[in-house]
Amino acid sequence: xxxxxxxxxxxxxxxxxxxxxxxxxxxxxxxxxxxxxxxxxxxxxxxxxxxxxxxxxxxxxxxxxxxxxxxxxxxxxxxxxxxxxxxxxxxxxxxxxxxxxxxxxxxxxxxxxxxxxxxxxxxxxxxxxxxxxxxxxxxxxxxxxxxxxxxxxxxxxxxxxxxxxxxxxxxxxxxxxxxxxxxxxxxxxxxxxxxxxxxxxxxxxxxxxxxxxxxxxxxxxxxxxxxxxxxxxxxxxxxxxxxxxxxxxxxxxxxxxxxxxxxxxxxxxxxxxxxxxxxxxxxxxxxxxxxxxxxxxxxxxxxxxxxxxxxxxxxxxxxxxxxxxxxxxxxxxxxxxxxxxxxxxxxxxxxxxxxxxxxxxx
Numbered sequence: 127x128x129x130x131x132x133x134x135x136x137x138x139x140x141x142x143x144x145x146x147x148x149x150x151x152x153x154x155x156x157x158x159x160x161x162x163x164x165x166x167x168x169x170x171x172x173x174x175x176x177x178x179x180x181x182x183x184x185x186x187x188x189x190x191x192x193x194x195x196x197x198x199x200x201x202x203x204x205x206x207x208x209x210x211x212x213x214x215x216x217x218x219x220x221x222x223x224x225x226x227x228x229x230x231x232x233x234x235x236x237x238x239x240x241x242x243x244x245x246x247x248x249x250x251x252x253x254x255x256x257x258x259x260x261x262x263x264x265x266x267x268x269x270x271x272x273x274x275x276x277x278x279x280x281x282x283x284x285x286x287x288x289x290x291x292x293x294x295x296x297x298x299x300x301x302x303x304x305x306x307x308x309x310x311x312x313x314x315x316x317x318x319x320x321x322x323x324x325x326x327x328x329x330x331x332x333x334x335x336x337x338x339x340x341x342x343x344x345x346x347x348x349x350x351x352x353x354x355x356x357x358x359x360x361x362x363x364x365x366x367x368x369x370x371x372x373x374x375x376x377x378x379x380x381x382x383x384x385x386x387x388x389x390x391x392x393x394x395x396x397x398x399x400x401x402x403x404x405x406x407x408x409x410x411x412x413x414x415x416x417x418x419x420x421x422x423x424x425x426x427x428x429x430x431x432x433x434x435x436x437x438x439x440x441x442x443x444x445x446x447x448x449x450x451x452x453x454x455x456x457x458x459x460x461x462x463x464x465x466x467x468x469x470x471x472x473x474x475x476x477x478x479x480x481x482x483x484x485x486x487x488x
Contacts, residue, residue, distance in 0.1 A: 203440075209435060209436055212435045216248070219236060220251045233264075239441075247278050248272065248280045250298060257475060280298050283309075283418040289400055301382070313401070313402060318371060321349075321366065321475070323349055330352055335352075345358070370476075375392055384410045
């Protein structure tokens with residue numbers, strides 16, 4: 127073979143070529159990390175864009191009067207039924223959920239109706255298991271003030287549940303005839319008072335937890351769940367319950383003339399029992415079985431209004447800054463936390479429940 131036809135070097139590269147440092151392979155996932163950085167940038171841009179959009183939305187809504195910087199202090203009026211351009215209004219005021227305080231959305235609805243000269247009647251829509259004694263009485267008081275100051279009728283429309291404190295506030299209708307309506311499936315009644323107390327001392331002992339609070343006097347720790355209730359404490363709580371119970375029955379008598387004439391009839395019913403709508407009607411706790419439409423018609427009739435010139439309105443919470451930027455669920459979470467904290471204090475309830483009272487107020 128011709129030497130010139132031989133390859134100039136062997137098939138394997140020379141040693142020098144083998145020793146040339148090769149670039150290391152890219153670490154696994156490097157290209158994904160680069161992509162991740164871009165994804166992060168895009169997410170940040172999207173969040174910034176969303177924030178800017180929300181701020182712009184808030185500015186526009188604020189200029190249009192659609193939002194409030196206050197939490198709960200303003201309400202929106204919405205058309206409900208009858209004539210949208212009616213000059214006389216029937217206002218639907220809603221009491222929904224557990225009543226834990228008086229100064230809240232219900233009070234703002236009452237204030238709105240009080241300030242509106244065109245409101246000639248109120249339909250109180252109740253769907254509540256009740257709540258604290260003071261909260262229920264506060265709402266009742268201001269509803270009666272609304273009726274007396276404006277000299278307008280209040281007609282009650284009960285939803286699925288209008289029990290205990292829910293029934294208490296329903297007495298704001300006064301002794302107006304045929305003014306309390308319950309839907310066919312309504313549960314109502316539950317006239318009574320409860321101060322919840324739970325004795326966890328046995329469980330705490332198992333966990334090795336000892337209650338060693340420092341108090342000015344022994345009764346300062348009254349109602350503690352870390353030890354059994356003493357006879358003295360039980361007697362004091364019993365007196366508080368009895369006083370609240372007497373107040374409840376007095377309010378019922380003020381709103382139901384039948385029971386003013388026959389107090390013993392009320393004593394037979396005020397056992398804490400829940401009644402169906404038909405049972406409540408048979409026992410004189412309500413006046414009619416019907417839906418909110420019937421209650422509205424009765425309010426119009428009592429106020430002497432022309433149906434062709436009546437506008438029925440309802441009130442809704444005005445969106446707040448928190449609602450627009452973070453969502454309405456934040457309000458719910460904050461309310462739930464506040465409710466849980468409030469439940470650590472002993473207090474009396476006009477409440478219908480089989481569980482610890484941890485429901486949120488609306």
